[in-house]
Amino acid sequence: MRIFQFRVSIIGISKLYRIIEASENCTFDDFHEAIFQAFDRYDYHLYSFFITRKDTKNMRSIYDAPEITHPQNVEDIMGFGKRKKSTVTTQIGDVGLNKNDVFHYLFDFGDDWWHRIRVRNINEAKSKKKHIMLIKSVGESPPQYPDYDDDYDEEYE
Numbered sequence: 001m002r003i004f005q006f007r008v009s010i011i012g013i014s015k016l017y018r019i020i021e022a023s024e025n026c027t028f029d030d031f032h033e034a035i036f037q038a039f040d041r042y043d044y045h046l047y048s049f050f051i052t053r054k055d056t057k058n059m060r061s062i063y064d065a066p067e068i069t070h071p072q073n074v075e076d077i078m079g080f081g082k083r084k085k086s087t088v089t090t091q092i093g094d095v096g097l098n099k100n101d102v103f104h105y106l107f108d109f110g111d112d113w114w115h116r117i118r119v120r121n122i123n124e125a126k127s128k129k130k131h132i133m134l135i136k137s138v139g140e141s142p143p144q145y146p147d148y149d150d151d152y153d154e155e156y157e
Contacts, residue, residue: 001025001128004092005121005135008035008105011114016139019120023131024093028068030132032087035105035115038134040141045108046070049087051095055102055116062104066095098122111145 002024009017018038022031028049036044048069050062067084074086097103097119105115125131 001125002093003123003125003131004097004119005123006031007118007120008038009116010039010142011116013139013142016142018134018138019136021131021133021135022092023125023129024091025128025130026092026132028087028090028092030130031092032070032105032107034132034134035107038137038141041107041144043144045110046073047087047105047107047109048073048084049117050104050106051097052103053097053101055118065103068095108144 004022004024006020006022007017008020018035020031020034020038022034031049032047046069048067050065050067052062052065056062068087068090069084071086071088074084099119099122101119103117105117107113107115
């Protein structure tokens with residue numbers, strides 16, 4: 001069984017990342033949960049992974065990439081016709097990731113927490129047991145909800 005090592009960073013925040021290791025039989029929902037905990041989040045929201053395979057800042061390229069999303073977001077409500085896969089049924093090993101591939105993760109469709117995920121390494125393991133764990137944490141997690149009230153108060157005093 002393959003074990004993937006991912007470097008997960010929040011786009012726009014330097015010197016902040018997490019290294020997460022996950023077996024190929026983990027679902028993208030398992031991976032989301034590991035990222036959620038690794039960045040000290042507490043309030044659940046919808047999320048999606050965009051399998052771009054390369055690093056890009058072009059939002060059109062990201063949104064056009066294959067999407068693996070929260071089960072409540074799978075249905076094409078807006079009529080755009082884009083087929084999405086569910087994070088609950090799609091395993092990490094299902095998408096054919098290779099070493100150094102980059103893909104993107106969006107958490108909270110309102111606050112738009114964009115993440116860049118790079119496949120750092122892929123190793124073989126003898127165990128077939130599902131495995132996911134935080135390996136390394138660099139930098140302090142930003143608050144899930146920035147305190148906009150402080151900025152507002154200072155502006156109007």
